[in-house]
Amino acid sequence: MSARALTLSTTASDLISLTKPRLSLLVLITAAGGMYLAPGPLGPVRALVTLLATAGTVGAANAFNCYLERHSDQFMARTRNRPLPAGRMDPATALWFGLSLSAVSLPALVLGANLLTGVLGLIALLSYVLAYTPLKARTSAAMLVGAIPGALPPLMGWTAVTDAVDAGGFALFAIMFLWQMPHFIAIALFRKEEYAAAGLKSVPLERGDESSRAQVVLYLVALVPMTLLPFQLHIAGTWYLAAAVVLGLGFLGLGAWGFFKHLGKPWARQTFLFSLVYLTGLFAALTLDRVPRG
Numbered sequence: 539m540s541a542r543a544l545t546l547s548t549t550a551s552d553l554i555s556l557t558k559p560r561l562s563l564l565v566l567i568t569a570a571g572g573m574y575l576a577p578g579p580l581g582p583v584r585a586l587v588t589l590l591a592t593a594g595t596v597g598a599a600n601a602f603n604c605y606l607e608r609h610s611d612q613f614m615a616r617t618r619n620r621p622l623p624a625g626r627m628d629p630a631t632a633l634w635f636g637l638s639l640s641a642v643s644l645p646a647l648v649l650g651a652n653l654l655t656g657v658l659g660l661i662a663l664l665s666y667v668l669a670y671t672p673l674k675a676r677t678s679a680a681m682l683v684g685a686i687p688g689a690l691p692p693l694m695g696w697t698a699v700t701d702a703v704d705a706g707g708f709a710l711f712a713i714m715f716l717w718q719m720p721h722f723i724a725i726a727l728f729r730k731e732e733y734a735a736a737g738l739k740s741v742p743l744e745r746g747d748e749s750s751r752a753q754v755v756l757y758l759v760a761l762v763p764m765t766l767l768p769f770q771l772h773i774a775g776t777w778y779l780a781a782a783v784v785l786g787l788g789f790l791g792l793g794a795w796g797f798f799k800h801l802g803k804p805w806a807r808q809t810f811l812f813s814l815v816y817l818t819g820l821f822a823a824l825t826l827d828r829v830p831r832g
């Protein structure tokens with residue numbers, strides 16, 4: 539491969555890595571889930587444009603986040619090889635990439651879906667980049683702020699169809715909001731020293747491991763009943779209910795086991811990994827056992 543071709547492919551893969559593709563993929567799955575579960579028609583072209591526009595907005599948010607954290611990312615093993623902390627990319631390139639992506643994606647959201655969905659996408663983008671990201675170095679409560687943009691994609695998928703924030707869309711938002719707490723507290727437990735080295739706050743660093751494990755359990759106690767809402771709202775059927783109960787009790791059991799046994803990093807990593815299995819399973823059950831409406 540010529541030197542020029544090699545440079546182009548490195549730049550392309552670096553631009554893709556700015557969007558945090560694996561995290562963004564699951565975010566998009568939740569957005570697609572919200573779109574599929576919402577009552578009413580949405581043509582395939584509008585659905586595709588909406589999903590692509592959502593992907594672009596999420597990618598822009600992550601690119602801006604990488605730009606703003608290019609210094610602190612140097613101090614975590616997990617992030618130090620990202621294009622900016624590793625010095626492979628000019629920070630201005632990441633900034634322009636984020637600006638270009640959002641300049642195309644936000645109008646496409648309005649055109650593909652509707653104004654409400656575009657506004658929710660703008661709120662998610664701004665809250666993630668201008669609120670959550672700067673707060674990470676100031677308080678562990680940043681997690682609660684970051685969970686708002688993290689929970690908006692399924693609601694955006696829903697409003698793309700209904701053009702309204704109603705009970706079903708809100709239920710998906712609430713499930714996503716609560717799910718992010720054990721997801722991240724577990725990460726912050728097994729990466730505690732790295733977050734300290736990067737000067738970033740977290741529940742374990744501010745409240746200690748015991749309190750963090752307790753918070754994992756408390757958020758799971760709130761999450762499990764919340765996942766029953768889609769059944770009660772006739773969005774999904776009894777098979778979903780069974781899956782939500784089994785997955786939820788499994789997640790809660792894992793959390794309780796770690797709390798009562800005062801378990802450390804291996805348990806925390808298992809809890810993080812299970813959080814991904816749990817969310818994927820929950821959205822799979824929602825879509826497979828959707829109650830067709832509208």
Ligand code: HEM
Binds near residue numbers: 561564
């Ligand atoms: C407050 C909100 C959130 C925070 C603070 C957060 C934080 C993180 C961090 C730090 C990692 C890297 C973990 C590691 O490799 O050690 C991660 C991984 C991941 N997160 Fe989250 N996350 C949040 C919300 C979400 C949401 C909303 C989704 C998707 C719906 C998500 C999906 C994922 C996935 C799929 C991974 C694995 C990515 C990979 O292996 O590269 N996260 N998260």
Ligand SMILES: CC(C)=CCC/C(C)=C/CC/C(C)=C/COP(=O)(O)OP(=O)(O)O
Binds near residue numbers: 596607684685688
């Ligand atoms: C439509 C739209 C814009 C939605 C936003 C979707 C989104 C980016 C969700 C992620 C939520 C989140 C707080 C991730 C962790 O970021 P982090 O900065 O803690 O992760 P890092 O440490 O790996 O950089």
